[in-house]
Amino acid sequence: MPMDMELEQVLRPKQYPMAPYPPKVITLANGKKMVVRQAAREDVPEILKSVHPCLFIERDYYDIVSARLYGELLAWYRYRVKSEYCLIGQVDGYLVGVVNGRMENEKVGMSYHTLAIDRGLRIGSHLFAAKMEYHMEYLNQEEVLIVAESPIGFRRWMIEYPLEETNIPHELGGGDSWRLTRETYFKAKPRLVVGERPVPEDLWEQATRAILFADDETIRERIAGLKGR
């Protein structure tokens, strides 16, 4: 599609400089190694392929989380969001989870979404923790504003950390935000933030060679299968 680059410069939000997220590896309950790394903007079309089947899963609010995540990633890809990032989890090269957020300003982070594509392994917990780690330890922010769309998210973030309630409207829907401060983060870190660096070469090579995706049917079964995994 032809693009008026002059107008584009107006439409594209200015970006804050963002330090990269250093990749890490986490051992899951089943013994598998999950590589957590930052996705590049160019990875978005591929990642959306895994988000798409989740749009039609009502269980545990996957539909709304996926629909919003899809829009956020697309906005990032098309340069319509300010200072967004995306972290992904991969096991054996396969995409098993996605988290994203952005810098509201230099001091405040805005947490967007956490999507676990494989369930029952606390992948969502690990990736959310990685997201908070990024805001606090690499972007050096003072606080992150968070909301949860599902009861599972509420348990995992608001209660487990725990977060403090504010009356600051959140970007996702305008509801009251919950805040993670540096103090809360570093207090929670020993029990919630794990992973080893550097990522062993073989795992890194496998993860970066290509992002592999389960087929739609498998993704739907993993998330919404009768077994409730």
Add this chain to the structure above:
Amino acid sequence: MRDVAVIGVGMIPFGRRDEDTLMDMLAYASLKALDDAGLGDKSVDAVYVGNMGGGVIQHQTAIASSLVDRLSLLPAAAETVENGPASGGSAVKAGLLAVASGYYDTVLVVGGEKMREVTGWRATDFVATLTHPQVEYPYGITLPGMAGMFTRLYMEKYGVTREALVSVAIKNQEMGGLNPYAHVEMAITKEGIFDDPAAIVNNPVAADPLHLYDACPVSDGAAAIVLCPLEMLKSPAKPPVIIAGFGQATDTQTLQEREDPTDLKAVTLAAQQAFERARLKPSDIHVAELHDAFTILEIAESEHVGFFKKGEGAKAALAGKTRLGGQIPINVSGGLKARGHPVGATGVAQVVDIVWQLRHELPKNRQVKNAQNGLTVNFGGFGNNVLAFVLRRVEK
């Protein structure tokens, strides 16, 4: 008293069954058992339904009356049996006595529960309604909390280690992964839930010293069996399995009133009664389904029923003696830990799994070779109402 045979068994996959009502699940399991029994158009004389939470969670009572109508089994006698997490076992007992006594010839026993309709917190609170209403519940006790305290005492008294508990969790989830009816089909590793630093997140403390993977999941599910007198089986299509003996015993409601809270007297008594009635010994049992709502319970019950001496259960688990192929395979189904624990269904599901074992109908990777005798233990309250059944394969 007549010998009572289990002529039909059925189960539906346990898990989170958003699409089914409690009645749907009970009906599906019943139809499977009736079909397995090959009753054809013949009806049953009575129906016993084990259920703990219909009145609380679904706001539905008189469940058995509803089920007979749903299944077109009118005018069969129908009764709902509530006995906490031992509701299923109590329903089996009711059916067993009804047939053994000669009052009824063909009885359907179903157990079912739909617990995932509410949040995990509410499900935990619902199960906690079995605790003492004045001296326990108001102070916030839950079953995981009780199990945690029990585990701590057991560790102190018998030297049970977390490694032993972890070994039970790994074994049962490994077996659950092979069981198409299991809620949890995911194998776990010691590295992932114990050794690796990430285990602190993968397997967090639930009720110290118990961790997430020490506890059974909250499940939906149902299971059913059909009973009739052995003497009525002329040329059975499947090897008959009889309930050779049962036992039931109670204990104080609160743990602190027990002389030794680590002593599960009701388990010992129930098992002893079941063995005596079956004229068998613990060493005659080839496969057992024990009530492992928490990993510690599999270890403690394996001692209290007489498989191992007190204090030896954990060592046996670590040594692989309770695995398939070991001295006494326990919870080859995955147990409550992996098959799941829809409370009212559990006591019936245990019998279903043992019948499959004794009929030798399971795939090789789950079948205990040449199993002839099996034991089930259904543990109500925190060991204050326990049922045990000894099942035996008979050649006819």
